[in-house]
Amino acid sequence: MKSFIEYSSDSDFPIENLPYGVFTSDKNAQKHIGVAIGEWILDLNIISHLFDGPLLKSKQNVFKEEKLNAFMALTKPHWIEARETLQKLLDVSSPALQNNAELREKAFVKQTNVQMHVPVEVGDYTDFYSSLQHATNVGIMFRGKEAALFENWKHLPVGYHGRSSSIVISGTPIHRPYGQTLPVEGAAPHFGPCKLMDFELEVGAFVGGPPTQLGERVCAKDAEDKIFGFVLLNDWSARDIQKWEYIPLGPFTAKNLGSTISPWIVTLEALRPFIVDNFPQDPTPFPYLRHDDKFNFDIKLEVDIQTEKSPVVTTVCRSNYRYMYWTVKQQLAQQTVTGCNLRPGDLLGSGTISGEAADSFGSMLELSWKGTKPVRLSTGEERKFIQDGDTVTLRGHCLNATGLRIGFGRCEGKLLPAIPFQE
Amino acid sequence: MKSFIEYSSDSDFPIENLPYGVFTSDKNAQKHIGVAIGEWILDLNIISHLFDGPLLKSKQNVFKEEKLNAFMALTKPHWIEARETLQKLLDVSSPALQNNAELREKAFVKQTNVQMHVPVEVGDYTDFYSSLQHATNVGIMFRGKEAALFENWKHLPVGYHGRSSSIVISGTPIHRPYGQTLPVEGAAPHFGPCKLMDFELEVGAFVGGPPTQLGERVCAKDAEDKIFGFVLLNDWSARDIQKWEYIPLGPFTAKNLGSTISPWIVTLEALRPFIVDNFPQDPTPFPYLRHDDKFNFDIKLEVDIQTEKSPVVTTVCRSNYRYMYWTVKQQLAQQTVTGCNLRPGDLLGSGTISGEAADSFGSMLELSWKGTKPVRLSTGEERKFIQDGDTVTLRGHCLNATGLRIGFGRCEGKLLPAIPFQE
Numbered sequence: 001m002k003s004f005i006e007y008s009s010d011s012d013f014p015i016e017n018l019p020y021g022v023f024t025s026d027k028n029a030q031k032h033i034g035v036a037i038g039e040w041i042l043d044l045n046i047i048s049h050l051f052d053g054p055l056l057k058s059k060q061n062v063f064k065e066e067k068l069n070a071f072m073a074l075t076k077p078h079w080i081e082a083r084e085t086l087q088k089l090l091d092v093s094s095p096a097l098q099n100n101a102e103l104r105e106k107a108f109v110k111q112t113n114v115q116m117h118v119p120v121e122v123g124d125y126t127d128f129y130s131s132l133q134h135a136t137n138v139g140i141m142f143r144g145k146e147a148a149l150f151e152n153w154k155h156l157p158v159g160y161h162g163r164s165s166s167i168v169i170s171g172t173p174i175h176r177p178y179g180q181t182l183p184v185e186g187a188a189p190h191f192g193p194c195k196l197m198d199f200e201l202e203v204g205a206f207v208g209g210p211p212t213q214l215g216e217r218v219c220a221k222d223a224e225d226k227i228f229g230f231v232l233l234n235d236w237s238a239r240d241i242q243k244w245e246y247i248p249l250g251p252f253t254a255k256n257l258g259s260t261i262s263p264w265i266v267t268l269e270a271l272r273p274f275i276v277d278n279f280p281q282d283p284t285p286f287p288y289l290r291h292d293d294k295f296n297f298d299i300k301l302e303v304d305i306q307t308e309k310s311p312v313v314t315t316v317c318r319s320n321y322r323y324m325y326w327t328v329k330q331q332l333a334q335q336t337v338t339g340c341n342l343r344p345g346d347l348l349g350s351g352t353i354s355g356e357a358a359d360s361f362g363s364m365l366e367l368s369w370k371g372t373k374p375v376r377l378s379t380g381e382e383r384k385f386i387q388d389g390d391t392v393t394l395r396g397h398c399l400n401a402t403g404l405r406i407g408f409g410r411c412e413g414k415l416l417p418a419i420p421f422q423e
Numbered sequence: 424m425k426s427f428i429e430y431s432s433d434s435d436f437p438i439e440n441l442p443y444g445v446f447t448s449d450k451n452a453q454k455h456i457g458v459a460i461g462e463w464i465l466d467l468n469i470i471s472h473l474f475d476g477p478l479l480k481s482k483q484n485v486f487k488e489e490k491l492n493a494f495m496a497l498t499k500p501h502w503i504e505a506r507e508t509l510q511k512l513l514d515v516s517s518p519a520l521q522n523n524a525e526l527r528e529k530a531f532v533k534q535t536n537v538q539m540h541v542p543v544e545v546g547d548y549t550d551f552y553s554s555l556q557h558a559t560n561v562g563i564m565f566r567g568k569e570a571a572l573f574e575n576w577k578h579l580p581v582g583y584h585g586r587s588s589s590i591v592i593s594g595t596p597i598h599r600p601y602g603q604t605l606p607v608e609g610a611a612p613h614f615g616p617c618k619l620m621d622f623e624l625e626v627g628a629f630v631g632g633p634p635t636q637l638g639e640r641v642c643a644k645d646a647e648d649k650i651f652g653f654v655l656l657n658d659w660s661a662r663d664i665q666k667w668e669y670i671p672l673g674p675f676t677a678k679n680l681g682s683t684i685s686p687w688i689v690t691l692e693a694l695r696p697f698i699v700d701n702f703p704q705d706p707t708p709f710p711y712l713r714h715d716d717k718f719n720f721d722i723k724l725e726v727d728i729q730t731e732k733s734p735v736v737t738t739v740c741r742s743n744y745r746y747m748y749w750t751v752k753q754q755l756a757q758q759t760v761t762g763c764n765l766r767p768g769d770l771l772g773s774g775t776i777s778g779e780a781a782d783s784f785g786s787m788l789e790l791s792w793k794g795t796k797p798v799r800l801s802t803g804e805e806r807k808f809i810q811d812g813d814t815v816t817l818r819g820h821c822l823n824a825t826g827l828r829i830g831f832g833r834c835e836g837k838l839l840p841a842i843p844f845q846e
Contacts, residue, residue, distance in 0.1 A: 124588050129672060150670050155612050156603055160672035161584040161679070165547050165764050166637055175638040177761030180579055180709065189578050191709040194761075214589055214681055215598040215842060238761060247573050249552060249583035250673020256584070256763035258637055286603065286614040287846045338600030338617075338661060339842075340679035341588050419638060419762075423710045 003090045004098045005108075007038025012397060012407020014038075016273075018086050019229070019264035019408075020068055022119040025109055031066035031117055035086060036264050036409070039111055042090070046107040050089060050096065053081040068119045068265065072208040072228045073344040079208070079228065083269055116263035118169045120206060120345040125167060125259070126335055127202075127235060127349035128159040130326040132279070134354040137366045154283060157326035157334045162235075162349065163256035170411045174258040176388060176418040179241035189244060193418035196239035196371070197386040200352040201303050201362030201394055203321050204233035205328045206265055207346035215339040220291040223329035226342060230271065232262040232301075232394040232411035233349050239365055239385070259349075262394070262411035270406050274298045274398040279325045288333050295327040299408075301353060301396045303362070307381055308389030314377040316367055319353050319360040321396070388417040426513045427521045428531075430461025435820060435830020437461075439696075441509050442652070442687035442831075443491055445542040448532055454489035454540055459687050459832070460513060462534055469530045473512060473519065476504040491542045491688065495631040495651045496767040502631070502651065506692055539686035541592050543629060543768040548590060548682070549758055550625075550658060550772035551582035553749035555702070557777040560789045577706060580749035580757045585658075585772065586679035593834045597681040599811060599841040602664035612667060616841035619662035619794070620809040623775040624726050624785030624817055626744050627656035628751045629688055630769035638762040643714040646752035649765060653694065655685040655724075655817040655834035656772050662788055662808070682772075685817070685834035693829050697721045697821040702748045711756050718750040722831075724776060724819045726785070730804055731812030737800040739790055742776050742783045744819070811840040 003015040013019065013036040022031050023041060034041035048063035055078045056062075062070040071082070089097045097104060129135055132149075135158075139148030152158060168174075176197055180189045208228030212218060218226055235255060242254030278296045299321035306313045326334075331348050352362040361367045364385045367375050374382035386392060391414040397407035426438040436442065436459040445454050446464060457464035471486035478501045479485075485493040494505070512520045520527060552558055555572075558581075562571030575581060591597075599620055603612045631651030635641060641649055658678060665677030701719045722744035729736045749757075754771050775785040784790045787808045790798050797805035809815060814837040820830035 124586055126675075151605075152603075152612070152667055152670065156668060158668070158672055158675075160675050161586050163547055163584055163763060164587070165634075165766050165769070166762075168637060172637070175762055178640070178711075179761050180575075182574075189575070191711070214591060214595070217601070217842075217844070241761065244575055245579060245581065246671070246673070247575065248669070248673070249581055250669070250671070252549075252581075252583050253757065253761040253763065256758075257761040288601075288614070288844065334676065335679075338602050338664065338676040338680040339589075339598055340586060340676065343588050346588070419640075421640070421711065 001087065002092045003037060004092045005037050005040055005090060009403060010405060011038050012409050014405065015087055015090050016404060017266060017270045017406045018083060019266045019270065020119060021263045021265065022067060022117045023114040024117065025114045033063055033065065033068060036111065037090060041109045041111055041114060043107050043109055051082060051085050053085055055081045056085065067121050069121050069345045072120070072206065073210055075209060076225045079267065080269060083267065116169055118167060118261065119263065119265060122164045122167050122347050123343040123345050125162040125164045125347045125349065126159050127162045127351060128157050128326065128331050129351040130157050130324050130331060131351055131353045132325040133323060133356055134352040134362060134366065137354060137361060141370045155285065157331045159331065159334065160250045162259065166256050167259050167261060167347070170260055170262050172260060173414045173416045174236055175416045177238050177241065177257045178418055178421050179238060179253055180244055181240040182244045194238040194241055197415060198237045198239050198364045199303065199386060199392045200235035200237055201301055201317060201319055202233040202235050202352060203299065203350045204231045204261055205348045207342050207348065208344050211344065212336065212342045214341045216336065216341065217288065217339065218332055218336045218342065219288045220329040220333040223332040226332055227268050227328060229265040229267040231265055232396050232408050234260040234392060234394050234411055234413060235349055236260065260411055260413040262409050264409050266406060266408055271297050271398065273400055273404060274406065276322050278327055281325065285330070288337055289330045291329050295329050296324060297321050299396050299398050301394065304393040304395065305377060305383065306391045307377065307379060307387070309381065310379040312379050316375055317360060317362055319355050319362050321353060323353055323355045324350060386415050388415055390415050424510065425515045426460060427515045428460050428463055428513060432826060433828060434461050435832050437828065438510055438513050439827060440689060440693045440829045441506060442689040442693065443542060444687045445490060445540045446537040447540065448537045456486055456488065456491060458509060459534065464532045464534055464537060465513065466530050466532055474505060474508050476508055478504045479508065490544050492544050492768045495543070495629065496633055498632060499648045502690065503692060506690065539592055541590055541684065542686065542688060545587045545590050545770050546766040546768050548585040548587045548770040548772065549582050550585045550774060551580050551749065551754050552774040553580050553747050553754060554774055554776045555748040556746060556779055557775040557785060557789065560777060560784060564793045578708065580754045582754065582757065583673045585682065589679050589681050590770070591681055591683055593683055593685050595683060596837045596839045597659055598839045600661050600664065600680045601841055601844050602661060602676055603667055604663040605667045617661040617664055620838060621660045621662050621787045622726065622809060622815045623658035623660055624724055624740060624742055625656040625658050625775060626722065626773045627654045627684055628771045630765050630771065631767050634767065635759065635765045637764045639759065639764065640711065640762065641755060641759045641765065642711045643752040643756040646755040649755055650691050650751060652688040652690040654688055655819050655831050657683040657815060657817050657834055657836060658772055659683065683834055683836040685832050687832050689829060689831055694720050694821065696823060696827060697829065699745050701750055704748065708753070711760055712753045714752050718752050719747060720744050722819050722821050724817065727816040727818065728800060728806065729814045730800065730802060730810070732804065733802040735802050739798055740782060740785055742778050742785050744776060746776055746778045747773060809838050811838055813838050
């Protein structure tokens with residue numbers, strides 16, 4: 001497959017990718033849906049009339065919306081038709097768009113000339129805890145090696161409800177939060193700026209398809225049609241605040257201070273060539289969590305830190321989505337097992353993804369082993385946790401032997417100093 | 424104050440109340456905003472042109488919406504002007520509506536002739552745990568008297584993020600969920616229908632006012648303008664599922680199976696005559712949680728159970744919102760302390776509200792003391808937890824010495840049998 005839009009072989013956005021996003025530009029303040037191709041965006045609002053396949057011909061209005069929810073609320077055959085239509089329109093052999101200079105002029109925008117936005121109205125955001133190595137690392141640090149994994153962990157994908165309002169798009173700065181902590185066990189709690197700010201390297205999956213009904217279970221084997229696509233997700237975490245507040249109802253204000261997503265939703269279809277074996281599961285999960293097909297993905301994940309002192313970037317983590325113990329189908333089945341209804345646009349976070357290697361851990365908590373092993377940056381500086389002025393960037397891409405590369409772009413956020421508390 | 428609409432002295436909805444809801448009728452499938460008065464609803468969509476005060480004259484469109492969010496996104500002065508406009512229109516001395524037969528005919532609908540709907544697009548739902556007696560009861564049952572309250576409980580309003588999609592309106596049946604449980608400690612988990620279904624007697628507060636920005640704290644002393652009004656909330660809970668899944672990230676599928684709210688949002692202004700002393704707090708909370716004014720409310724709360732065998736209803740719980748240790752201002756301050764942004768329509772659940780008396784406990788878990796003391800119903804039946812076919816109804820009202828009664832209506836839900844799991 002070759003597009004008439006030119007891009008280099010290491011582009012995140014070849015014609016085989018075509019991820020969806022929402023953007024505005026200096027020229028147009030109205031939010032438009034677009035797909036990324038090379039360094040360009042194809043504006044779907046402008047070319048909605050070209051979706052003339054049997055399924056989408058009567059649904060072209062979904063591409064005129066300011067969010068992706070209406071498109072996501074259609075079905076997998078609709079999404080596949082959209083992908084095929086776009087690949088055909090962008091193909092080097094296809095004249096419709098290529099040879100229409102006026103339409104091309106209107107329909108293509110440079111990515112550098114736009115502002116990206118959260119592309120979806122996120123009804124509910126759920127965060128899981130599905131990397132075995134991450135759960136083990138955290139367990140060892142706080143409870144010792146013997147009791148590292150809780151008893152339920154290998155029986156169900158442990159998860160919790162997160163905050164939708166504070167999901168922000170890559171590039172949004174995050175303020176160091178104030179909150180309560182317990183600096184000394186048994187002493188009085190303290191109120192002040194968080195001292196242990198952290199990132200969490202995650203991949204988020206967006207739910208698609210028509211809403212399900214309250215009471216309806218979606219078992220793992222039937223979950224595929226509900227999975228629209230994926231983004232990178234930095235689940236910023238205030239570790240010291242979390243430790244004090246989370247008993248017994250889980251993380252709350254330590255997490256709702258902001259969760260950053262990458263702007264482009266990479267579809268399941270684009271990732272299909274990178275499906276790999278599932279993580280071996282022992283014990284065998286209950287039937288509602290079982291699926292026979294492979295649904296794990298070889299997505300190389302990296303985290304960069306850039307400090308305020310230098311333009312030099314250090315890659316502090318090299319992980320991979322394939323380290324997930326529970327698949328996103330299983331997460332979705334767990335989400336709905338008691339009858340919780342899904343809405344298109346719901347977001348499921350993978351949980352921090354850590355591999356076995358010490359440089360594959362997906363958080364500073366693990367990389368610095370609770371602050372005991374400072375991480376050395378290329379600038380010569382050291383980090384135990386994230387400091388004010390640090391920019392944290394998650395990156396992700398797939399690459400196979402044929403040279404096919406599907407990328408996620410960047411999920412970036414700068415930590416700003418705390419806003420002083422005034423009584 | 425007297426309305427030309429007649430109602431009995433024990434009506435939940437006198438002219439001093441005027442709670443907001445959203446309804447459809449057989450005659451009109453479009454959702455309209457209305458206020459309850461006696462046994463009637465005044466349809467605000469029909470009379471939106473009568474909001475001609477200085478603030479609302481240019482905002483009449485908010486009453487034409489299908490949800491209350493746009494109205495709630497205005498400010499407290501707008502809400503007060505709306506209340507004053509409505510009280511004037513409904514006053515016995517006011518001819519505008521009373522003497523316009525044609526408009527009256529269109530603008531008033533009997534409550535028995537409508538279907539009520541969730542009146543708000545709930546962006547985020549947070550559930551707290553703010554009744555001292557409830558937290559103590561649960562603590563004693565699971566950890567013993569000495570360790571009943573966790574160390575953080577009196578320092579901050581403990582809470583967690585809930586599920587928005589499964590918030591349903593009174594009258595919606597709930598299916599007994601399937602899920603994983605651990606019937607025997609140390610043995611294998613079990614998958615099957617929940618055996619310990621419970622209600623939780625709560626009051627929910629809806630956030631109003633313009634959205635806040637990410638990074639913005641709303642301290643307790645500044646929180647009043649963010650509180651639009653209140654509903655009854657039954658936070659259905661699958662106790663056995665909760666116990667197995669909640670470590671370490673909190674309740675998840677045990678709670679997202681459905682949360683029922685009463686249809687009428689009773690405004691803060693309507694509840695103002697029932698403000699009572701705050702619960703004494705020791706230790707004094709941190710400054711961000713402090714407010715000097717009284718912001719506790721004398722709302723009598725009751726829970727009824729009706730089984731399938733008989734029309735006889737048993738009131739199993741008589742509690743009061745005034746038993747709250749943390750005020751809703753403090754809950755809202757906690758929600759935002761790390762910079763989490765609010766959106767109008769966010770819902771804050773109080774947490775189960777239990778008093779000191781054994782019949783004031785707000786859940787079957789407490790009323791039956793973990794199933795050890797069955798609750799005797801008026802029908803002669805016994806209940807440890809909720810059985811299939813039981814209808815659980817929360818009711819709430821305020822009543823003062825002058826005879827002023829402000830009611831919440833009913834928050835009702837019937838538990839249906841589990842939908843069998845098919846592999």
